[in-house]
Amino acid sequence: MEGYQKYTRTYFMPPEKSTKWMEKEYVTKAPQWCSVDLRDGNQALVVPMNLEEKLEYFQILVELGFKEIEVGFPAASETEFTFLRTLIEQDLIPKDVTIQVLTQAREHIIRKTFESLKGAHKAVVHLYNSTSVAQREQVFRKSKEEIIEIAVRGAELLKQCSLETEGDFTFQYSPESFTGTEIEFALEICNRVLDVWQPTADNKVIINLPATVSLSMPHVYASQIEYMSNHLKYRENVIVSIHPHNDRGTGVADAELGMLAGADRVEGTLFGNGERTGNVDIVTLALNLFSHGVDPELHLENLPRVIEVYERMTKMNVHERHPYGGELVFTAFSGSHQDAIAKGMKWRETHAEDHWTVPYLLIDPADIGREYEGDIIRINSQSGKGGIAYVLKQTYGLDLPLQMRESFGYRVKNVSDHMNKELSTEEIYGIFKEEYINITKPIEFIQYTFGDESSAKVKVNMNIDGEATELTGAGNGTLDAISQMLQDKLQIQYSDLTYTEHALEVGSQSQAVSYVGISANNGEVFWGCGIDADIMTSSIKALVSAVNKLVISNR
Missing domain, CATH: 3.20.20.70 (Aldolase class I)
Structure with missing residues (x-):
């Protein structure tokens, strides 16, 4: 870069060595x-x-x-x-x-x-x-x-x-x-x-x-x-x-x-x-x-x-990357950063830590009035599955299984990449709801009833492509009975059913959340989520949601 020759050092060093300050580690x-x-x-x-x-x-x-x-x-x-x-x-x-x-x-x-x-x-x-x-x-x-x-x-x-x-x-x-x-x-x-x-x-x-x-x-x-x-x-x-x-x-x-x-x-x-x-x-x-x-x-x-007062009084803005005060200084978009932060926050929930050691966060944002939701982890096309799952858990109480996070993470990143924008927590939840929660087409679950107490038979009422249908099935428990029934009566082939559940951590404590994953013959895994006041009903809705995604993919 031309022009540097006209500059010189115009400061003055002390006439004697003055470097005792180097022996101190930090300001006390x-x-x-x-x-x-x-x-x-x-x-x-x-x-x-x-x-x-x-x-x-x-x-x-x-x-x-x-x-x-x-x-x-x-x-x-x-x-x-x-x-x-x-x-x-x-x-x-x-x-x-x-x-x-x-x-x-x-x-x-x-x-x-x-x-x-x-x-x-x-x-x-x-x-x-x-x-x-x-x-x-x-x-x-x-x-x-x-x-x-x-x-x-x-x-x-x-x-x-x-x-x-x-x-x-x-x-x-x-x-x-x-x-x-x-x-x-x-x-x-x-x-x-x-x-x-x-x-x-x-x-x-x-x-x-x-x-x-x-x-x-x-x-x-x-x-x-x-x-x-x-x-x-x-x-x-x-x-x-x-x-x-x-x-x-x-x-x-x-x-x-x-x-x-x-x-x-x-x-x-x-x-x-x-x-x-x-x-x-x-x-x-x-x-x-x-x-x-x-x-x-x-x-x-x-x-x-x-x-707020500073910006209103001075008519100037605090830059988004300004230390501590900037809107984005506690925010992670990178997938690896999000994953580390999410795990660090989880660690603090289960360990009696005296000092703040969460990766990538110099201080606890809450100490200066910053909110976790919408501040720490924000989602765009660079985000990872851990960060996306963290947002759902913190804001909506949905604790996705590890295997499901990858599937949903790719979906969210694709949407963000296609729209070329950051996604709000509401938009992320909207994607999850549309893709996984209580899916009712082509199969809509209505209700289930048990057979006599001496058997494991279950009667299920549902609409299939809009037509009311009643089916019965048997198995090792209600969910297994309905799963066998769907495969046998409707000729839907899948294997390796995985299932997890938890109480909804945000909002109504009477709500139960279930997640079901099933594997198609080609090895592709389809996930569904069910939410209901009854834990068994939520698990059935999750299974039916996963089956619906499999059926739709085959049509």
Whole structure:
């Protein structure tokens, strides 16, 4: 692909080895989460949210368990200012939730920001200025010392304004475009800001290290975070925060490795909404922790509702393959996958498993509000007999014999292939009903009666090609007697009758289900299914259904 020559690596590795994070196996606890949906997320929308939508979205974030929520850039516009004032004046911020506001390192913006915070019981004031080589040279055209002076002056103003404003304020500084900044310079500017703020155990500050543009592979970002974490002044009183973007599609990996490397806090959005390719997806990060047995400290038990609100508020869609939230992420169309999942679910029914180990399913879909029926196994021409049988059992309580599943599986796959579409559970059941259940042509079973108690004779009333007929037969039991009668009296030849039955597991518990398979002279097996309140009647209907399929095939 031509054009690659104009690109080069514009990130900076630490001046010393910073790879201790590689010794850790996984993240062992949830970070401090900060949602930036109402700032980063909102500013990235084609149509930003109005006041009412922002208020509803804020409430959803609170319900999800976020304790830190960035609510906007109040000095940037009247809309942002009004939203913050509404939250404060209508007392909509719970006491255990800290709001966060963003400000540039400019005096009039900082003062306007503190004006917007009057009456807030607790807030993070997030100061930033750009520090990267590209920003210094191309945008601001300032030296390193001039860039440091902007940050230091901003930090001093935050400290001054906080003393003039009633409230409990935490300071946060971001060297914006951190990933394109020389690592030693990023450290220097952060430490200069920290020298102004002088954090203590009772008054900690946040240093936020954003991958404003993702420039490197995730291990490089992790090494950068570890280096900063190891060399920041006042480290025991500094909360190291990360804010990964997703330009390279590695936002989640950057965040996870960043946490291994020492980050205490993560800023991100629901489903990764944000500028360009978006911010890191907090839903994915949280549920990745969940999948490792770590409490994410967020309430994602009803993910479909979260998606509904997100899509309605943002006018954006969660992709079908988006981790955890996508419509198809727990779905198997492949026959081998379906078979493994079905067997895994069956295993859980009969084994006292403490941990989730079902093949192909990272977590139990039910834990995040997803339904088994219609979610896990869906049927198209790629599906296998196990998956098709699983759908019938889960939705309709029909537990097909193993030999019957293959016959029905081919039939369903042929229909799906011919129609070139996925089949719904209703359509699958419709095929099964039409093909197997209580078939009445050319032979329609009406009723049976026993002969005298000392004999095994059975009298059967039926319609054959619409003509009422009464036949009698004898055998080793009722079903055998009727089977012999059909073969002898109607000259229908078959062998190897197989029979299974069970109570209907879904719906009326008074219903019995029977399955009968018979082999024609050429070895082809014909199956029938009978459903009735009486177990013997259901078995006869199953036999007659199988015989009807054999007769029809011979005509």
